[in-house]
Amino acid sequence: MARERVTAARALCMRGYLLTVSLSAWMDGVHGIGVQLIPQYPVVSQSVTLSVTGVTGAIRQFTWYKGSSTDTNNQIFSVIPSYSSVTEGPQYFPRASQFPNGSLQISGLVPTDQGNYTVLIQTAGSRAQHTVSLPVYEPVTASGISTDNKEPQENHPVTLTCSANNAEQILWGKNGVPLPPGLTLSADNRTLTFPRISRSDTGQYRCEASNAISKIISDPYTLTVNYGPEYLKIKGKLQVTSGNSISLECSADSVPAPTYQWKFNGTNLESQTNPLYTQQATPESAGNYTCIGTNSVTKLSRETSVYVSVNDNSAAITVAIICGSILGIVLISGIMALLYRKCLLPLRGQSGDRGEDPSQIYYNIPNTAAAHPAIEEGPYMGLQYPSQDTYSELKR
Ligand SMILES: *[C@@H]1O[C@H](CO)[C@@H](O)[C@H](O)[C@H]1NC(C)=O
Ligand SMILES: *[C@@H]1O[C@H](CO)[C@@H](O)[C@H](O)[C@H]1NC(C)=O
Ligand SMILES: *[C@@H]1O[C@H](CO)[C@@H](O)[C@H](O)[C@H]1NC(C)=O
Ligand SMILES: *[C@@H]1O[C@H](CO)[C@@H](O)[C@H](O)[C@H]1NC(C)=O
Ligand SMILES: *[C@@H]1O[C@H](CO)[C@@H](O)[C@H](O)[C@H]1NC(C)=O
Numbered sequence: 001m002a003r004e005r006v007t008a009a010r011a012l013c014m015r016g017y018l019l020t021v022s023l024s025a026w027m028d029g030v031h032g033i034g035v036q037l038i039p040q041y042p043v044v045s046q047s048v049t050l051s052v053t054g055v056t057g058a059i060r061q062f063t064w065y066k067g068s069s070t071d072t073n074n075q076i077f078s079v080i081p082s083y084s085s086v087t088e089g090p091q092y093f094p095r096a097s098q099f100p101n102g103s104l105q106i107s108g109l110v111p112t113d114q115g116n117y118t119v120l121i122q123t124a125g126s127r128a129q130h131t132v133s134l135p136v137y138e139p140v141t142a143s144g145i146s147t148d149n150k151e152p153q154e155n156h157p158v159t160l161t162c163s164a165n166n167a168e169q170i171l172w173g174k175n176g177v178p179l180p181p182g183l184t185l186s187a188d189n190r191t192l193t194f195p196r197i198s199r200s201d202t203g204q205y206r207c208e209a210s211n212a213i214s215k216i217i218s219d220p221y222t223l224t225v226n227y228g229p230e231y232l233k234i235k236g237k238l239q240v241t242s243g244n245s246i247s248l249e250c251s252a253d254s255v256p257a258p259t260y261q262w263k264f265n266g267t268n269l270e271s272q273t274n275p276l277y278t279q280q281a282t283p284e285s286a287g288n289y290t291c292i293g294t295n296s297v298t299k300l301s302r303e304t305s306v307y308v309s310v311n312d313n314s315a316a317i318t319v320a321i322i323c324g325s326i327l328g329i330v331l332i333s334g335i336m337a338l339l340y341r342k343c344l345l346p347l348r349g350q351s352g353d354r355g356e357d358p359s360q361i362y363y364n365i366p367n368t369a370a371a372h373p374a375i376e377e378g379p380y381m382g383l384q385y386p387s388q389d390t391y392s393e394l395k396r
Helices: 003-025 313-344 358-378 388-396
Strands: 034-038 047-053 059-066 074-082 087-088 096-099 105-106 116-121 127-134 143-146 156-163 169-174 191-196 203-210 215-217 221-223 225-237 239-241 245-255 259-264 277-278 286-296 303-310 378-385
Touching: 034 127, 047 116, 047 127, 059 096, 074 105, 143 203, 143 215, 143 221, 156 203, 215 277, 225 286, 225 303, 239 286, 245 259, 245 286, 245 303
Parallel strands: 239 303
Antiparallel strands: 034 047, 047 105, 059 074, 059 116, 074 087, 096 105, 116 127, 143 156, 156 191, 169 203, 203 215, 203 221, 225 245, 225 378, 245 277, 259 286, 286 303
């Protein structure tokens, strides 16, 4: 009964309002009322005040509605401040309360509180209404980057997805700076698409999800682009003296690093899977050394070969012994000749001139033999460039 009377009174007032509003609006204090949200960005489970501004003079009555119209069914409550009288409407809920200055407070905000609210204010001379949109913000949660391709190969498509709830804006960064231009983002920025990923796309990616009240930066996602092996090559001395060591190093441009296998004269050296191959040189170790590099992700293999020649040191030693023997004979003959001259021709005794020291000569012979191969042993690089058919293989 009470509610019906209030409604009837309101209906009468409304008719009066429709007739008088155009005249009174610019004469009375309620013209140009507004509603300010305190806080500006209301947060779920917290409270908000819809504070009525721009009213001058005493408020006789004010009514709040859920929605954009002053339909009776939308009414939350109607208040006559001077009587402290509150009439609850069909949309009343206990979390809603009022202040005598016309404001509405909603506590314990829930997402469904979001929407339009209309206030109708009546002062001594007129009535005015205002509709405000109430947003209810929820903090951004769980931001992380996922991918559809955990081991991407160069030139293949890759999509990164930023997972976040309640985000209004999503921004991406690579290696701590905003994304370089030219990348494809979805309309909501949630997915970053590389139609054909390149090795230069390797890096640490993060996404930042935010709304008016919160922001979350994801953990970095390290995007590794797999490619190669390319530029497989062997470095090392290709002319080695028997007894010295053969040392060959195989390398390639490859992600991940390739596994290596060495071959000698076309036969696998089973235990040789290290990029560095070392061995004591013997005449039998001369031959064709092959390095095969295989990338476990791209499944591509490359190989390159070098020919290592071994100088037989024993020949040099034989030569040295023969030369030494000849020189020895020459020296002995010389000494004997000297002694002969000293003993048999004592009148011309020359103590100062001792001639050649035999020990010096012996040292010189092996030195020359050892110095010789060192000059010939120059470094060598076997280079293999990527062939065109490997590239076309990758493109498919
Ligand atoms: C109305 O009263 C409430 C509670 O005291 C206050 O928060 C709000 O700022 C007031 N509004 C105006 C326009 O003064
Ligand atoms: C709120 O009102 C605006 C116009 O003021 C309208 O565009 C919007 O659709 C309304 N929202 C709801 C939920 O009714
Ligand atoms: C998408 O990202 C661009 C910058 O890359 C930014 O300017 C824009 O505001 C973002 N849009 C959304 C909806 O997050
Ligand atoms: C070494 O062997 C490879 C095959 O294993 C062959 O293609 C290459 O011609 C050989 N090189 C030499 C110098 O014998
Ligand atoms: C390896 O091959 C080379 C020729 O390429 C040959 O001279 C050498 O005897 C071979 N070595 C062995 C151990 O088969």
